[in-house]
Amino acid sequence: MAEATQTPYTLKVENLRVSYQAERGKVKAVRDVSFTLQKGETLAFIGESGCGKTTLGLSLIRLLPTTAAIEQGKIIYHHNGEEFDIVNLSEKQLRRFRWREFAMIFQGAQNAFNPVLRIWDQFWETARAHGETNKRHLRERVEETFRLVQLDPDRVLRAYPHQLSGGMRQRVLIALGLLLKPPLVLLDEPTTALDILTQRSVIDVLRDLKSQMSFSLILISHDLSLAAELADRVATMYAGTLVEIATVWDAYYRPLHPYTAGLIRAVPTLSGERQDLVSIPGSPPDLISPPTGCAFHPRCPYATDQCRQNTPTLIEAEPNHMVACWHWDEVAADGGARMKEQVEA
Amino acid sequence: MSTVQPAQEEAPQKTSSWLQRIWRNYMLRRVAAALFKIWIVITLTFFIVRLMPTNPIDAYVNELMDQYGFSYEEAKDQAAALFNIDLDSSLWDQYVQYMANLLHGDLGTSYRSKGTPVIKMIAKFLPWTLFSVGVSLLISFTLGILLGMIMAYRRESLLDHTLSALASIFSAIPNYLVGMMILVFLGVQWKIFPITKMRGSMSPGMKPAFTWAFIKDIFYHALLPILTYVLTTIGTWMLAMKSSTISTLGEDYITVAKARGLPERRIVTAYVGRNASLPLFTQLAISIGFIVGGSALIEFIFVYQGVGQLLLSSINTRDYPVMQGVFLVITIAVILANFLADFVYGWLDPRIRI
Amino acid sequence: MESLRRTFRLLTYNKVGFIGLLGVIFFVLMAFVGPYFVPLDTKTKVDKIYEPPSKTFWLGTDSEGRDIFSQIVHGGKDVLVVAFLAGIISTTIAVVLGSLSALAGGGVDGLIMALADIVLTIPQFPLLAVLAGLVKFNNVTLLAVILGVLSWPALTRAIRAQVLSLREREFVEAARALDLGTKHIILKEILPNMMSYIAINLIFAMTAAIYAQVGLVFLGLVPFSGHNWGVMLSLAWTRGAIFFKDSLWYIMSPVAAIALFQLSLISFTRLLEEIFNPRLRTSV
Numbered sequence: 006m007a008e009a010t011q012t013p014y015t016l017k018v019e020n021l022r023v024s025y026q027a028e029r030g031k032v033k034a035v036r037d038v039s040f041t042l043q044k045g046e047t048l049a050f051i052g053e054s055g056c057g058k059t060t061l062g063l064s065l066i067r068l069l070p071t072t073a074a075i076e077q078g079k080i081i082y083h084h085n086g087e088e089f090d091i092v093n094l095s096e097k098q099l100r101r102f103r104w105r106e107f108a109m110i111f112q113g114a115q116n117a118f119n120p121v122l123r124i125w126d127q128f129w130e131t132a133r134a135h136g137e138t139n140k141r142h143l144r145e146r147v148e149e150t151f152r153l154v155q156l157d158p159d160r161v162l163r164a165y166p167h168q169l170s171g172g173m174r175q176r177v178l179i180a181l182g183l184l185l186k187p188p189l190v191l192l193d194e195p196t197t198a199l200d201i202l203t204q205r206s207v208i209d210v211l212r213d214l215k216s217q218m219s220f221s222l223i224l225i226s227h228d229l230s231l232a233a234e235l236a237d238r239v240a241t242m243y244a245g246t247l248v249e250i251a252t253v254w255d256a257y258y259r260p261l262h263p264y265t266a267g268l269i270r271a272v273p274t275l276s277g278e279r280q281d282l283v284s285i286p287g288s289p290p291d292l293i294s295p296p297t298g299c300a301f302h303p304r305c306p307y308a309t310d311q312c313r314q315n316t317p318t319l320i321e322a323e324p325n326h327m328v329a330c331w332h333w334d335e336v337a338a339d340g341g342a343r344m345k346e347q348v349e350a
Numbered sequence: 351m352s353t354v355q356p357a358q359e360e361a362p363q364k365t366s367s368w369l370q371r372i373w374r375n376y377m378l379r380r381v382a383a384a385l386f387k388i389w390i391v392i393t394l395t396f397f398i399v400r401l402m403p404t405n406p407i408d409a410y411v412n413e414l415m416d417q418y419g420f421s422y423e424e425a426k427d428q429a430a431a432l433f434n435i436d437l438d439s440s441l442w443d444q445y446v447q448y449m450a451n452l453l454h455g456d457l458g459t460s461y462r463s464k465g466t467p468v469i470k471m472i473a474k475f476l477p478w479t480l481f482s483v484g485v486s487l488l489i490s491f492t493l494g495i496l497l498g499m500i501m502a503y504r505r506e507s508l509l510d511h512t513l514s515a516l517a518s519i520f521s522a523i524p525n526y527l528v529g530m531m532i533l534v535f536l537g538v539q540w541k542i543f544p545i546t547k548m549r550g551s552m553s554p555g556m557k558p559a560f561t562w563a564f565i566k567d568i569f570y571h572a573l574l575p576i577l578t579y580v581l582t583t584i585g586t587w588m589l590a591m592k593s594s595t596i597s598t599l600g601e602d603y604i605t606v607a608k609a610r611g612l613p614e615r616r617i618v619t620a621y622v623g624r625n626a627s628l629p630l631f632t633q634l635a636i637s638i639g640f641i642v643g644g645s646a647l648i649e650f651i652f653v654y655q656g657v658g659q660l661l662l663s664s665i666n667t668r669d670y671p672v673m674q675g676v677f678l679v680i681t682i683a684v685i686l687a688n689f690l691a692d693f694v695y696g697w698l699d700p701r702i703r704i
Numbered sequence: 705m706e707s708l709r710r711t712f713r714l715l716t717y718n719k720v721g722f723i724g725l726l727g728v729i730f731f732v733l734m735a736f737v738g739p740y741f742v743p744l745d746t747k748t749k750v751d752k753i754y755e756p757p758s759k760t761f762w763l764g765t766d767s768e769g770r771d772i773f774s775q776i777v778h779g780g781k782d783v784l785v786v787a788f789l790a791g792i793i794s795t796t797i798a799v800v801l802g803s804l805s806a807l808a809g810g811g812v813d814g815l816i817m818a819l820a821d822i823v824l825t826i827p828q829f830p831l832l833a834v835l836a837g838l839v840k841f842n843n844v845t846l847l848a849v850i851l852g853v854l855s856w857p858a859l860t861r862a863i864r865a866q867v868l869s870l871r872e873r874e875f876v877e878a879a880r881a882l883d884l885g886t887k888h889i890i891l892k893e894i895l896p897n898m899m900s901y902i903a904i905n906l907i908f909a910m911t912a913a914i915y916a917q918v919g920l921v922f923l924g925l926v927p928f929s930g931h932n933w934g935v936m937l938s939l940a941w942t943r944g945a946i947f948f949k950d951s952l953w954y955i956m957s958p959v960a961a962i963a964l965f966q967l968s969l970i971s972f973t974r975l976l977e978e979i980f981n982p983r984l985r986t987s988v
Contacts, residue, residue: 068609096614103611111609116602119621121628121700130620131610165700181610390822399838522970523963524915526922530937530959538949636824636858643827647919661830662923665837677834684827 014083015189015221016042016065021078023057023064030293034060034073036245039319042189047215047222049236049253051229051268055289057245058225059112062193065223066109067091067099082106084188105135108182112194112225117178118166124177125162128184135185150180153217154210172203176210183218191223196231204228211235229269233257241265244290244300247319250327259337261328263305266341267348285348299331306343307332376696384689391681396448399674400441410461410670431459457675462667468675471660476679478551479649479656482572483641486579491634494584495627498591499618502599502626514592517585525582526647532578533651548574549653574652579641586637590630598626624698631695635688642684714979721975727968731961735780744778744931745771754950764953767943772957778931780961783914786848790913793852795859795906799895802863806871817864820857828854832916836925847926851913859905866898900980904973911969918962933958 023035034057042048050058063069065080080091084106094102103109111117118127125147132143151158154176161169161177169177175195182190195211196204208231215222215235226232232239232253239256241249241264249262260266267285287304290296298315302308311331319329322337330336336344400407407429414425439447451458457468501510520528537545552558552567598604599622607617646658653659657676664672696702716722749769757764763772805816831854841847895902920926921934922941936958940951 066609068605100611100613103609105611109609111602111606117606119603119607119625121624121698122620123700130612130616134610134612134616167701178606387822387825391826394826398834518970519967522911522967524918524966526919527959527963530941530955534952534955534959538947539952639825639827643829643831644919646829646833647923650923658830661833662925665833665925668837673834673837677830680830681826685825688825 013044014041015044015046016223017079017081017083018065019079019081021061021064021080022076023060023069023073024076025060025070025073027072027293032292033295034245034292035064036295038078038242038245038247040240040247040250042221042223043237044188044221045219046238047224047236049224049226049232049239050242051227051232051239052242053285053289054227055292056242057292058242059193060245061242062109062191062223062225065091065191066103066107067094068109082189101135104131104182104187105185106187107189107191108185108187109191110178110182110193110195112197115171115174118174120166122165123162124164124166124169128162128181131181132184146184147180150183153183153214154180155206156180170203172199172207175199175203175207179207179210179214183214183220186218187220189221189223191225193225194227195224196226196228204231208234239265241268244295245292246300246329247327248301248329250319252325255323255326259326260341261322261326261333261336262330263307263332263336263341263344264301266336267344299329306347307335376702377693380689380692380696384685387685388682391685392449392452392678393445395674395678395681396445399670400444407670409668457678458671460664460669460672462664462669462672468671471672472657472675472679475655475657475660475676476683478572478654479642479645479658480683481568482575482654482656483579483638483645485569485572486576486583487634487638487641489576490580490584491587491630493580494587495591495623495630497584498588499595499623499626501588501592502595505596510592513588517588519585520581521583521585521589523582525578525644526651528582529574529578529648529651532574532581536574543574545574545652551655572654575648575654578648578652583637583641586633587630590633591626594626594629595622598622601625628695628699631691631698634691634695638687638691639684642680642687715975718975718978720971721973721978724968724971724973725975727964728972731780731965731968732784734777735784738777739781742774742777745774754948754954756950757953763957766940766954767951772953775931775936776933776957776961779933779936779958780965782844782930782932783917783934783962783965786844786851786917787910787913789845789848790851790855790917791906791910793849794855794909794913795902797852797856798859798863798905799902801856802860803867805860806864806867813864816860820860823854824857828912829916829919832920833923833925836920841920841926847917847920848913851916852909855909855912859902859909862901862905863898866901870897900976903976903980907969907973907976911966914962914966933962937962 018041019039021035021038022033025032025034036057038061040048050061052058060069060073064073064075067075069075075092078092081088082091082102091099091102091107118124122130128147129137129140129143132146137143147162148158151161156173156176161173166174179195192211196207199207212235222235224232224236236253238250238252240247241256241262243264249256249260249265251260251265255261256265257269260269264285285304290300290303296303297313299305299308299312299317302312305312307330309331315331317329317331319327322328322333410429411422411425414420414428415422420428455469457472460466460468460471463471497513501513504510533545536542548571551571552564553571556564556567558564604617604621607621612621645656646662648654649656649658650662657680661673661676661680663669664676715725747770749765752761752765752769753767755761755765755769761771761773763776766772766775801816801820805813832850835841835850839846841850917926918934918937921932922937924938924942926934937955940955940958
């Protein structure tokens, strides 16, 4: 990426490889993923469930379950001229790093709070874990963030998690995530399990927040309109690898990877209906023994012998548009029509 | 999109009658349930004793006539006085009378130790059972929770396997057999404990007072019963806590707590420990009943002067008023203990108190 | 041959459970077949009091010089019969009341559950002791009936919950659509799906019955005569055997017999769990 050297970046991931130990063998959930997140940028990761995007998210903040391990790669974090590799942080350093520098807002906020503690206590213990000692000071800051996410601090802070609705819990979690003003935020499926109206309000809140606070954002979602509304760039993941990174406009109007083309069969409109990923014929690949060559070839209408034998690497096919496909030019030429037909059928 | 939403969206909107409000309140509901159960048990005890084929009152009347040459009338008067029941009145009137007496704490008088009110005898024996069972439960519950958590954190380790095996074995063997083994091996075979000196609930001549010597003494005498109760109940808590901890560790809020950078100690206690132990409180009720129920056997084995011993001696001597009174008090104690467990549970889990 | 091998493999999936099964088989054979091979030694031998185990007296001798092993062999039958009867009775009551409660709903459900709650609250052993003081449990069947009648609530609740959840599943829905009737639904659809549950709870009910039964006999509240592990315990105890170091085998033999039988039963439930619940099997 050309601009990476010019503009400051927040996160630079290089050749990240993550595997799970399963009974049947090693599940290669993230395979040699590299990308750079610019300062203040929003990068959206899209892909079918099981493509490794949540594993990628968890590995960035080193919260993988004990059965999984980062096998190789670097995750360089950069802030205020300081930079270090997250992979090398000790448990103690990690504890301080998490939330203060890098807040991860999980999917399923329904169950993100300790059910037996009041919301205020959970804010207070979080702030205290990162050095806050003054309750009044914290209270002011919480009220400020609550205004941003449109919540009434007096009532919500006194409540227990079960007394809040799903949408409120999601916004409380977002407020908690932004409490320490972290330079880097990761949002994993922030709107799943919410009804459509609530999804709308959460998206509005997120967009406002992005314009009012400056943080870099990684968005993991299968909600394409959410990605379209919030992201600057879109990264498509398939079988644990990145197959395309492009600006939102390019990803939607000029996809170069057949898989992206299939996912974004119809371009969502900003005000239009919500649109989830369409389902692509064929089943997602087995991550224990992925297909040879390009992992997508069994489901790809453009596939040739070359695809079956050789693995394509991520190349900058067009300016600021990276793709891992042997036939990206064909996809560009017909606008992914062959793929779209197959999806439609 | 309104900017402010009420915090309790699910809260009832319409004004409800006070009865409904009481019903909704968890604590009040538990109080009502406990009182109802106590009433049922009292009633049941009354009718069981009155309607049994060998009605204890008739049995006593017969005994008085046979052994002491009382006339039927004299015997009946004597029995009525002891049981505090007017035998000429209808069953219903007797029941009302009996309930009224109970409300005054009057359980009748023993007819083996003549003239002693049953309530006085119970007052002498009950504290020791409550003490030994209470201390045991406290130890086994807290220690069980701790060990269960350690087992869950060190899953599949040698420690986990060893503790799991021990826990399963000790919870499968009847507690009185464990008590016997303790007595036979530690007391008789290896002579580690002077079992004859440890009998009773305290040393002769010891005066109940809030002194170190007294506290040491009562713990010394209760040591073997407590050891037995703890050994035979701790396994259940360990295994329950282990599986509960394992499932709690998979909860989203644990991962989020880690992502929030909370100190590990805070996560282990306020997040994992507190949430994982909640389901155990519902099991506490059954355990309390079982331990108190089995205390007769343990107290018999270690010659510990608790209410279980009193029950046994009253059964063996056919001292019906005492028997009835002790049974009633044991049952009420269990109901109250359950209520206490419910209360603590409600205090720990905000989801059930509204 | 192949099916035999498969059965064997199924039984040995869980090692602890398999040992439990062997234990249960051993005790059943010993209690019911054993007496035909081992004559009961009733002859007092003053010169052979408290002998340690030997070739003639496998488990030593008691306070009157009689063979302990023969008493253990003859003392199991009553214990096992009472446990099994009580287990069957409580399981039957629980299955009937539990399904009734779940399927009838409404007032019947409320009543059964309230009753279960109350029976569960009353501490069992004191109640049994008091009952033993009022009625003479002088035969095995009566004791089994009373034990069974008092220990249904826990299983009833579990069955009710299971039936409620099973009722929602498709195959029961289908049966109802075919208008096959409640009896059919319970007998043909729900019960077979709950066999593991019922079998395991039957065993738990048996262990509870052994606990109560031996306890009552040991305390002398149930005037059992003849040979029974509980009576052995009681005799060994009342004769002050525990104060004589030599009497170790006398008191420990019945203790070990009861404890091992309980352990075998509990371990056996693990095997049942795995056989009935293939998802638990660790390897394919």
